[in-house]
Structure formats: C-alpha cells, structure tokens
Amino acid sequence: MSTLPSPERSAEEASALTYPLQASPLPGQTIEVAPGVLWLRMPVPGSLNHINVWALEDGESWTLVDTGMQTPDTAAAWQSAFAGSLAGRPVARVICTHMHPDHIGMAGWLTRRFDCPLWTTRLEYLTCRTLVADTGREAPPDAIRFYHAAGWDAEALEHYKTRFGGFGKMVYTLPDSYRRIVDDMELRIGGRVWRAVIGRGHSPEHLCLHCPELRILISGDQVLPKISSNVSVFPTEPEADPLTEWLDSLAAIKVRVPNNVLVLPSHNEPFYQLHARLDQLIDGHERSLQRLRQELAAPRRALDVFGLLFRRRVAGDLLVMATGESVAHLNCLLRRGLAMREMDAAAVAWYRAV
Numbered sequence: 001m002s003t004l005p006s007p008e009r010s011a012e013e014a015s016a017l018t019y020p021l022q023a024s025p026l027p028g029q030t031i032e033v034a035p036g037v038l039w040l041r042m043p044v045p046g047s048l049n050h051i052n053v054w055a056l057e058d059g060e061s062w063t064l065v066d067t068g069m070q071t072p073d074t075a076a077a078w079q080s081a082f083a084g085s086l087a088g089r090p091v092a093r094v095i096c097t098h099m100h101p102d103h104i105g106m107a108g109w110l111t112r113r114f115d116c117p118l119w120t121t122r123l124e125y126l127t128c129r130t131l132v133a134d135t136g137r138e139a140p141p142d143a144i145r146f147y148h149a150a151g152w153d154a155e156a157l158e159h160y161k162t163r164f165g166g167f168g169k170m171v172y173t174l175p176d177s178y179r180r181i182v183d184d185m186e187l188r189i190g191g192r193v194w195r196a197v198i199g200r201g202h203s204p205e206h207l208c209l210h211c212p213e214l215r216i217l218i219s220g221d222q223v224l225p226k227i228s229s230n231v232s233v234f235p236t237e238p239e240a241d242p243l244t245e246w247l248d249s250l251a252a253i254k255v256r257v258p259n260n261v262l263v264l265p266s267h268n269e270p271f272y273q274l275h276a277r278l279d280q281l282i283d284g285h286e287r288s289l290q291r292l293r294q295e296l297a298a299p300r301r302a303l304d305v306f307g308l309l310f311r312r313r314v315a316g317d318l319l320v321m322a323t324g325e326s327v328a329h330l331n332c333l334l335r336r337g338l339a340m341r342e343m344d345a346a347a348v349a350w351y352r353a354v
C-alpha cells in the first residue's frame with residue numbers, strides 16, 4: 001500500500017545503518033525496545049508483509065501508535081496481544097501516524113473496543129474520511145482523464161474502474177470525531193514528553209513522534225530503512241508537487257531530530273543513523289530527478305519513465321503507485337523550471353527537458 005521498490009542503493013549506503021535488535025516480534029507478541037515502549041507486528045497482505053505498531057505504557061493504560069490493516073489476521077493478532085503481553089491495562093488512546101490503511105485500518109475497531117479517542121493530525125483524519133466515502137462510487141472522469149494523460153491504455157483504465165473505491169474495505173469504520181495533533185505539540189505519555197514532528201509528501205500531514213528523554217523517534221512511513229516510501233500525485237490534485245514537500249520534510253527532520261535516536265519505522269527493523277538515512281533518501285530522489293531530466297531529451301509520457309524510476313516490472317495494481325510516483329518526479333521538474341509539458345491532440349501529456 002505504501003511503498004514501491006526503491007531506486008538502486010549501493011552496498012555502502014546499506015551498511016551505513018545499524019540494527020541493534022536481534023529478533024522481531026511474531027504476530028500477537030511484543031518486544032520491549034525501550035522502557036515502556038513495546039514493539040508489535042501486524043500482518044499485511046502482499047509484498048509489504050507486515051507493519052510495526054507500538055504500545056506505550058501510559059500510567060495504568062496503553063497508548064497505541066498505529067493499528068494495522070483491517071483484516072481478520074490483524075484482529076486475531078491484537079486479540080492475542082490483549083490476552084498476552086498487553087493484558088491488565090486498557091487502551092486509553094490510539095494515535096495514528098497517517099491515514100494509509102495499514103496504519104489506520106483498525107483504529108475504529110480499537111477505539112470502539114476500548115471506548116477511547118483517536119488522535120492524529122487534521123489532514124490525515126479528513127483525507128481518510130474522504131477516501132472512505134469514495135468506496136462504492138464509480139471512478140470519476142477526473143481520474144480517468146488523469147491516467148489517460150499519463151499514457152494508460154484502455155485495458156488499464158478498465159482495470160482501474162473495476163478496482164476503484166477499494167480503500168474503505170481495508171479500513172474499519174472510523175470514529176466520527178478525533179483529537180487533533182499539530183506540529184511541535186508536546187504529548188505526555190507515561191510521564192515522558194513526546195514531540196510531534198509533521199512531515200509531508202508520502203501523506204498529507206504525517207505524524208512522527210520524538211521522545212528526547214528516551215532518544216526514540218517513531219517515524220511511521222516518513223523514514224524507512226530499506227524501502228523508499230511512495231510519493232505520489234493523485235487525480236484529486238493533479239498539479240500537486242509532493243516530492244518537493246517530501247524532500248523539504250526530510251531536510252527539516254535532520255535539523256529537528258538528533259542523529260542519536262533509535263528510529264522505530266513502520267516497516268523493517270528499528271535502526272540507528274537517522275541522518276545518514278535521511279541523506280540517502282534525499283540523494284536517491286535527486287539522482288532520480290537528474291536521470292529523469294536526461295531521459296527527457298526526447299519527449300516522454302509518465303508511463304515511459306517507469307523503467308528509469310523502478311527496478312520492478314510495473315503491472316496490475318502497481319500501476320497507480322508507479323504512475324503517481326512518476327508524475328510526482330515530473331511535476332517536481334516542472335516546478336523547478338527544468339522540464340515542460342505539452343498535451344497532444346489525444347489529451348496525453350508529453351514532457352521534455354527545457
């Protein structure tokens with residue numbers, strides 16, 4: 001749901017990060033990664049395989065961070081955690097880093113089960129409500145126009161129409177109200193201060209949580225150790241420039257969060273060397289932008305640059321993500337004045353370097 005295979009990374013880059021924990025938790029089990037900070041893993045279908053979620057001791061209760069996708073397997077994993085390591089304390093609050101279904105999917109289930117509030121940022125909450133409301137609707141002409149312009153053929157557009165509105169199936173009915181978290185806000189959890197660090201680009205108002213006392217950063221999908229988070233343009237805002245927002249967010253995190261934190265990411269394992277990873281992610285995208293600009297010596301459609309940006313063959317359900325990510329890179333070049341776009345007579349967009 002949240003990621004595509006990243007552009008190639010050198011062995012040198014991969015070895016810059018260190019992973020202090022020897023094992024990862026099985027579904028329903030926990031590993032304490034710092035005093036009062038428990039790591040759980042929820043199963044996710046497909047190549048993503050899992051999502052990490054966190055239970056923070058909060059007085060006599062738990063504060064949970066992220067929830068897993070709505071599936072029977074996730075419900076079973078939560079039930080065994082509540083019967084096991086989490087037993088004896090209720091959940092007092094559910095925090096979600098962002099609105100993707102692997103993160104927020106079970107928030108409604110958990111908040112109802114424990115009669116507790118959902119805390120997240122305003123744009124994550126409202127965007128999620130909007131996407132859930134699309135479930136069961138027909139694919140709108142705006143979306144067809146967008147993907148046609150990217151170069152999709154009739155068969156791909158037909159597949160999109162049949163799949164449209166699947167988001168809500170992965171998300172348990174959201175609570176009808178929430179508690180808003182804003183950037184730099186201090187949350188007191190278990191007697192410790194956790195500061196909100198908002199990022200953009202992967203999702204509209206993504207929450208990270210930094211605890212200076214524990215030297216921990218819960219990074220969500222904003223900083224992942226082994227995959228490059230999906231940064232996409234979607235048909236609802238075709239002229240958006242999420243890649244610039246993404247790069248600016250990564251640079252801001254490097255200023256705001258010290259390098260000595262243990263990073264707790266949503267996918268793969270907790271790691272050290274936050275700043276090296278931020279540099280890798282920024283450099284990787286800048287290199288992609290350079291290669292893309294060279295490729296645009298001749299006119300290209302969004303569809304034509306997949307081979308340059310992704311290692312994996314793009315087909316089926318990956319098409320939306322790959323198109324979104326390609327348009328994100330192209331819109332960034334447009335914004336920088338390094339490329340231009342022309343629509344042909346068939347309403348397909350062609351990009352070339354300036």
Ligand SMILES: [Zn+2]
Nearest residue numbers: 002098100221
């Ligand atoms: Zn995500």
